[in-house]
Amino acid sequence: MNAAKPPGGLVWFDEPPPPPATEQLSRERVVAAAVALADESPSGEITMRAIANRLGTRSPMALYRYVGSKDGLTDLMVDEVYGEITVPPPGDWRTCLREMGLSAWAAVRRHPWFARLAFSRPPLGPNALRLYDSALAAVDELGLPAATRVGFVNTVLGQVFGSGLALLEELAMRNRTGLASDAALAEAVQPYLERIAAGGEYPHYIRWLNEPNPMAEVVTFEQQLEWQLDGLQRLAEAR
Amino acid sequence: MNAAKPPGGLVWFDEPPPPPATEQLSRERVVAAAVALADESPSGEITMRAIANRLGTRSPMALYRYVGSKDGLTDLMVDEVYGEITVPPPGDWRTCLREMGLSAWAAVRRHPWFARLAFSRPPLGPNALRLYDSALAAVDELGLPAATRVGFVNTVLGQVFGSGLALLEELAMRNRTGLASDAALAEAVQPYLERIAAGGEYPHYIRWLNEPNPMAEVVTFEQQLEWQLDGLQRLAEAR
DNA sequence: CATTCACGATGTACGTTGTACACGCGGCTA
DNA sequence: TAGCCGCGTGTACAACGTACATCGTGAATG
Numbered sequence: 001m002n003a004a005k006p007p008g009g010l011v012w013f014d015e016p017p018p019p020p021a022t023e024q025l026s027r028e029r030v031v032a033a034a035v036a037l038a039d040e041s042p043s044g045e046i047t048m049r050a051i052a053n054r055l056g057t058r059s060p061m062a063l064y065r066y067v068g069s070k071d072g073l074t075d076l077m078v079d080e081v082y083g084e085i086t087v088p089p090p091g092d093w094r095t096c097l098r099e100m101g102l103s104a105w106a107a108v109r110r111h112p113w114f115a116r117l118a119f120s121r122p123p124l125g126p127n128a129l130r131l132y133d134s135a136l137a138a139v140d141e142l143g144l145p146a147a148t149r150v151g152f153v154n155t156v157l158g159q160v161f162g163s164g165l166a167l168l169e170e171l172a173m174r175n176r177t178g179l180a181s182d183a184a185l186a187e188a189v190q191p192y193l194e195r196i197a198a199g200g201e202y203p204h205y206i207r208w209l210n211e212p213n214p215m216a217e218v219v220t221f222e223q224q225l226e227w228q229l230d231g232l233q234r235l236a237e238a239r
Numbered sequence: 240m241n242a243a244k245p246p247g248g249l250v251w252f253d254e255p256p257p258p259p260a261t262e263q264l265s266r267e268r269v270v271a272a273a274v275a276l277a278d279e280s281p282s283g284e285i286t287m288r289a290i291a292n293r294l295g296t297r298s299p300m301a302l303y304r305y306v307g308s309k310d311g312l313t314d315l316m317v318d319e320v321y322g323e324i325t326v327p328p329p330g331d332w333r334t335c336l337r338e339m340g341l342s343a344w345a346a347v348r349r350h351p352w353f354a355r356l357a358f359s360r361p362p363l364g365p366n367a368l369r370l371y372d373s374a375l376a377a378v379d380e381l382g383l384p385a386a387t388r389v390g391f392v393n394t395v396l397g398q399v400f401g402s403g404l405a406l407l408e409e410l411a412m413r414n415r416t417g418l419a420s421d422a423a424l425a426e427a428v429q430p431y432l433e434r435i436a437a438g439g440e441y442p443h444y445i446r447w448l449n450e451p452n453p454m455a456e457v458v459t460f461e462q463q464l465e466w467q468l469d470g471l472q473r474l475a476e477a478r
Numbered sequence: 479c480a481t482t483c484a485c486g487a488t489g490t491a492c493g494t495t496g497t498a499c500a501c502g503c504g505g506c507t508a
Numbered sequence: 509t510a511g512c513c514g515c516g517t518g519t520a521c522a523a524c525g526t527a528c529a530t531c532g533t534g535a536a537t538g
C-alpha cells in the first residue's frame with residue numbers, strides 16, 4: 001500500500017478508512033446509485049467520482065468493470081427509466097398512446113434528466129424495446145405501413161421528451177442562478193427589464209409583463225398531447 | 240518570455256510565431272467565430288481554445304475580455320440565431336405563428352446546436368425580445384389574457400426546439416458512431432437485432448424492422464406544427 | 479496442504495476542459 | 509519624457525473521464 005503518506009504523519013492521524021465498502025458492487029448497484037444521484041441533482045449532471053463516493057468506493061475506476069464507460073452507464077440509466085413507462089394492452093389505439101404518453105410524462109417528472117439523455121441515446125435497451133413493442137402492438141389495428149406506425153409512437157414520445165426537456169432546463173436554470181421561486185426570479189430580472197421598458201422598445205412584451213400572472217402555465221402538456229393525438233387520428237382516418 | 244524551452248532544442252526548431260493576429264478582436268468577431276465553429280461541428284460542441292485558435296489568437300484568455308465567460312458567449316450565440324427568426328407584420332394570427340415556426344425551423348436546420356442552447360438559456364437578449372414582441376403583436380387580435388398569449392408563442396417555439404433537438408441528437412449520434420448513412424447504421428445494429436429477433440421477444444418491433452423503408456420520416460415537423468396550430472385555434476375559439 | 483490464478487478494488491497519471499491571475503507590450507495622454 | 513491603460517499572453521489550477529499497472533484475497537488447482 002503506497003498511498004500518499006501524509007508528510008510527517010502517522011496512520012493514526014487520518015480518519016479511519018470511511019464506510020468499509022458496504023457490499024459487493026454490481027452493475028445494478030452502480031446504475032441505481034447513478035439514477036439516485038441524478039434525481040437529486042437539479043441539473044441531472046453526475047460524475048463518475050460522485051457515484052463511486054456514494055457507493056463507498058474510493059476510486060471511480062471500480063465502476064468501469066461494471067459499466068464499461070460513462071456512455072455505457074448512461075445507456076443503462078436511460079433503459080432503467082424506459083422500464084418505468086407502461087402501455088395498456090392493445091385496444092383503442094388512441095387510449096393506449098395517451099396512456100403511454102401520460103406514463104412517460106410521469107417518469108420524466110420523476111427523472112427530469114431522462115428527457116435529455118433519451119434524445120441522445122438510441123432506444124435499444126431491453127426495456128426500450130419492450131416499450132416500443134407494446135406501443136406498436138397498440139397501433140397495429142390501424143393497418144398502417146411500418147414507417148407510419150413507428151411515426152405515431154415517436155410523435156407521442158417526442159412530445160414527452162420535448163416538454164420534459166423544457167422542464168429540466170427551467171429547473172436547472174433556476175437552480176444555477178439560485179432563483180427557485182417565481183418571485184425571486186422576477187425580482188432578479190426586474191432591473192434589466194426596467195431598463196428595457198424605459199427604452200420604449202418591445203411594447204407588447206412589456207405589456208405582457210405588466211398584466212397579472214404573466215407566467216401562468218396555460219397550455220399544458222396534456223393539452224398538447226391531445227392535440228397531437230387529434231392530428232394522428234385525422235392522419236389515420238384520411239389514409 | 241519564459242516559454243517552456245523544448246528540452247535540448249534550439250529556438251529555431253519551433254515554427255515561427257504563427258499568423259500575426261490578423262485583426263483586432265471584438266465581441267462580434269468572437270461570437271461569429273463561435274457560431275461558425277459550432278455550425279461545422281456535428282455535435283455543436285465548441286471549446287474556448289478552438290475559438291481562440293480560429294481567431295489566430297494564441298490564448299483562450301483573450302476572449303474573456305469580450306464575452307465574460309463561456310455561458311456569456313453562449314447567450315450571445317443564442318441571441319444571434321434568435322435574430323434570424325422572423326415574424327410577418329400582424330394580420331391573421333395563425334399565419335403569423337406558422338411563418339414564425341417555419342422561419343425558426345429553418346434557423347434550427349442551419350444551426351442545430353441552437354435547439355439545445357435555446358432550451359438552456361432564458362430568451363432575454365435583444366433579438367429574442369424583438370422576436371417575442373413581434374409574435375405577441377401577432378396574437379394580439381385574439382384579445383386573450385397575458386399568460387395565454389405568451390403560451391401560444393411558446394407552444395410554437397417549443398415544437399420547433401423539441402423537433403430541432405431530436406434532429407441534433409440524431410446527427411450527433413450518427414457522427415459519434417461514425418455511421419453517417421442509413422445503410423451503415425442499419426448494418427451496424429444488424430447483429431444485435433438479429434440476436435434479439437432470435438429470442439422471439441418483441442414480435443411487433445421485429446415485424447416493423449422487416450417491412451420496407453421502416454425508417455422513412457412520415458410525421459413531418461410541418462405536420463405537427465399544423466396540429467398544434469389547430470389546437471391553439473380551437474382553444475382560442477372556445478374562449 | 480501449497481501454489482497459482484483470476485477478480486475486484488485501488489492509486490497514479492495523462493489529456494482536456496473552463497478560467498483566475500499576473501505580466502508585458504504598445505500607443506495615448508499629461 | 510513619464511505615466512497610464514487597454515489588449516493579448518503565459519502560466520497555473522481544479523475538475524473531469526479514463527488508461528494502466530498493481531495488489532490483496534478467495535477460489536481453483538497441483
